[in-house]
Amino acid sequence: MKIRSVLSAAVLAVATTVSATQALAQERFTLRLAETWGPNFPIFGDTTKRFAENVEKMSDGRLRIRIDSANKHKAPLGVFDMVKAGQYDMGHSASYYWKGKVPETLFFTSMPFGMIATEQYAWFYHGGGMELMQEVYEPHNMLSFPGGNTGVQMGGWFRKEINSLEDLQGLKMRIPGFAGEVFAEVGVNPTNIAPGELYTALERNTIDAVEWVGPALDLRLGFQQIADYYYTGWHEPATELQFLINKDSWEELPADLQEIMRVAMRASAYDMLIQSQHANAEAWASIKEEYPNVQIKQFPDDVFDAMYAANKKLLDEAAAESDMAAKIIKSQEEYKEKSRAYTDISERAYLNTMAEVE
Amino acid sequence: MKIRSVLSAAVLAVATTVSATQALAQERFTLRLAETWGPNFPIFGDTTKRFAENVEKMSDGRLRIRIDSANKHKAPLGVFDMVKAGQYDMGHSASYYWKGKVPETLFFTSMPFGMIATEQYAWFYHGGGMELMQEVYEPHNMLSFPGGNTGVQMGGWFRKEINSLEDLQGLKMRIPGFAGEVFAEVGVNPTNIAPGELYTALERNTIDAVEWVGPALDLRLGFQQIADYYYTGWHEPATELQFLINKDSWEELPADLQEIMRVAMRASAYDMLIQSQHANAEAWASIKEEYPNVQIKQFPDDVFDAMYAANKKLLDEAAAESDMAAKIIKSQEEYKEKSRAYTDISERAYLNTMAEVE
Structure with a gap:
């Protein structure tokens, strides 16, 4: 490993610049996050805790997330309004809760007969989904990011x-x-x-x-x-929760902390899908054993x-x-069709083979 | 958002400590990464690039990853040895390539009739898989982390x-x-x-x-x-690539950069699964259309x-x-059985329903 000191003589010469950079690098930020869930809510609440912990460690304490659960802010379905108004910097909730306020928010959680989690993440990150979601949240001065997936919900x-x-x-x-x-x-x-x-x-x-x-x-x-x-x-074949962020709060963060947020949210969201798989498998084994x-x-x-x-x-x-709703529905339907054709010959075919052979 | 300056009068008073902390915070590191793939190899190579970019941005340039592809180091299947010897700080490869050297490395990529990607990630992170993998790599002075999944490979x-x-x-x-x-x-x-x-x-x-x-x-x-x-x-129902890290190189990094590495590797690995889903769906659509x-x-x-x-x-x-192989096989078989019982009533049931209804 090569270690180089950044403070070369040349850099030190530009004393003013260095001071300014250092001052910014030393600034500490706390983002207040309102979650829709009660305190210690399993899986969903673990996701915000894991996110906050990752952010704090990665930023060496420069960025902290203070989580308020619903018992504190008393407005589980008020997260959209509170983040929009800047009462909270962030929220952890689910986009489809805001359908009554903004009909097009419905489409960013999970749709009946829709995509499964891997397909839907591929739509968000490679199929134009993120851009459509930002287009819906932009007029409300907020950013929205995937916030964790439950996997296929039971009927x-x-x-x-x-x-x-x-x-x-x-x-x-x-x-x-x-x-x-x-x-x-x-x-x-x-x-x-x-x-x-x-x-x-x-x-x-x-x-x-x-x-x-x-x-x-x-x-x-x-x-x-x-x-x-x-x-x-x-x-709900792939219920995706949501990190909501007030745009003004976001823009106050320096670029490195924004990137830390972005990667931590992304990892936390995927992590919740994996935790859900684990916890559901454990719980289903218990139900089978104890409740024949x-x-x-x-x-x-x-x-x-x-x-x-x-x-x-x-x-x-x-x-x-709504033209916007029409645009999102078309995008999702087309993406699902293409993505499912592949899922059918890969994961579905494999799981069906295994069910026969074992 | 609350912004507080960390450099309070009290802290400034302990001038020596502050200088030491600042010096460490200003230290820059470059990790040299050898990948098994050729330059610009799709999906696999995108994963190391995405990882390097995330790390660099999150650390504000304090940690850089210099990627050497196989055309440079000329030893695609020498990554294990080069990282072990410290010629490279890191590798991006696949654990099962090292089966000839260390038989138990076989089990950390994907096994015939084994777990699918969500199940296998759940095994790594919640079912003891990470601990077993570290136990296998520890004697070789290396750490191993999941490095990106291809999804179910075709037969x-x-x-x-x-x-x-x-x-x-x-x-x-x-x-x-x-x-x-x-x-x-x-x-x-x-x-x-x-x-x-x-x-x-x-x-x-x-x-x-x-x-x-x-x-x-x-x-x-x-x-x-x-x-x-x-x-x-x-x-190979869930081929997982691998980030290999020389333990000495890892231990030279301060805690915040280790955490940045950890979260960036985790996110990059998941991201590859999602990119694979997307790219495979696109390619399968092309094959269907152009090669009836x-x-x-x-x-x-x-x-x-x-x-x-x-x-x-x-x-x-x-x-x-090998007792160690026996322990890993038992862990995987038991985890797969429990996890698959849930996958069968959730994702498999859903995909089969959809195949009938659409």
Whole structure:
């Protein structure tokens, strides 16, 4: 290893410049981050902690991230507004929560029947996704970056088996957002209920089914104790969280700290996908062992076909209402088609071969 | 954003300490990296360039990576020895290349019928894989980190269709390493041929089949012009490259630059998986459009069964020869089983549903 001193005689001669550079290099920054999650929320909260730790170590303490969980700022779904207004420098949340304010934010988390995580990251970084996301957030004086992926979310816990589209009619299910709208189109009665009340609601038949995340987070809420049917996913195949940054806060940072932020956010996001894989595998092994009542089910074909058609109808409506939405939907659909053709001959073919051979 | 000056009066008072700290902070380092690949090798070479760029920007130029490609150092498969001896501070290569020197290095790239990329990263970072890898490299005074993943590699290009195990008998195929040994067990005659001669060898029937990487890298070598059958993968479901670091070089770096290296390597490795997904999807779309002769094939069941049994036999032999190999194989097998059970109900189920519904 070659070690050279930067402070050569020539550089030292330009004393003023050196002082200015050193002063900037010595400036310390603290970014206040509001996360949508409660304190010590598993996986999601680990992601912000890991990000903050990486940033602090890489910058040798010059840049610190102070994380406020929802119990502190009391506004889990106020993150967009707080970061926009500069009350917080950063947020950790999910883009689709802001659909009510800015309809086009919907598309940067995960779409029903959409891309899986590797495909979606490839779309963000190589297929124009990042540019489209910035175009949507720019008018709100914010930057948005991928903030961690859950992998394929499960289709939810059902107390009765779904054998046909008929069984969904009038079914009361906790499933929020766009996926809830798709379900509504095919006859489900979607509701949103606070997480703390979900178990009791399912137990008392206030609801018939509940969608949450996947084994690792679902296990903690205990649904496996009162519902036998665990359905495979279709509605959020690659839920990507989000780092939101106030643009003024971003621009105050020197270039090296911006780069530290950029790489740390990128690594933390990928890391969450890997942690999710691990935690879900562990949790699924526990459920299988301790709750033999739980059966994995796929929705029957008529249900998938109806949901696929409903999803397409809703996307067509969104595209008709907004040119920007139309542009994003087109970009995602085209990218997914090309990317999936390859996934089908690589990962899908391999996993199917393995399922037969083992 | 709160900005505080670190140079408070109190700190300035301890003038000696400050000077020492500043001197260290101003020290500049250059790490010389030898990569196994030729100059401007796509995807693999992009990974080292991206890593070097991230490190340089994050450290504000305090840490530079000088990359020497194989045309410069002339020893593509000498990277292990050169880094061990300190001729280079770092290498970018693949762990399984060192199997002849240290048998246990085999297990840190990808194994036939093994884990896919997300599963294998989860094993590295949450399942004890990193610790096992360091245990193998420690006696050679080196650290090893994941260095970028190709995703599932394709099973190779064949000029004749393989309809049964019989068709493999005496077949001459370019397939190196452990996968070649597995193929040899089932009757194939595996050979290794320099990349520049592969096309001609296949065209002139010196070999009957060739395994390379996947659509993006295969397309450049032109196999699609002379072979109609492109087989799906089984032998390297998640080929992970490797950053090798000489331990003395590593220990000379201050803690913040070590952390910058760690996070940059981690992000670059993940980034390569995503770039591979993108580039393979693009290349596969081109092949489909321009070479309608190319057909995707899966090996028949009897071939898979025989290869699976041969793989197991070779692993049992490796385990019998080395306690360390036995420990790694057990760790990987157990982790794969648990992780795959979840992949099967999440990503595999989703991709299969989508293949039916679209």
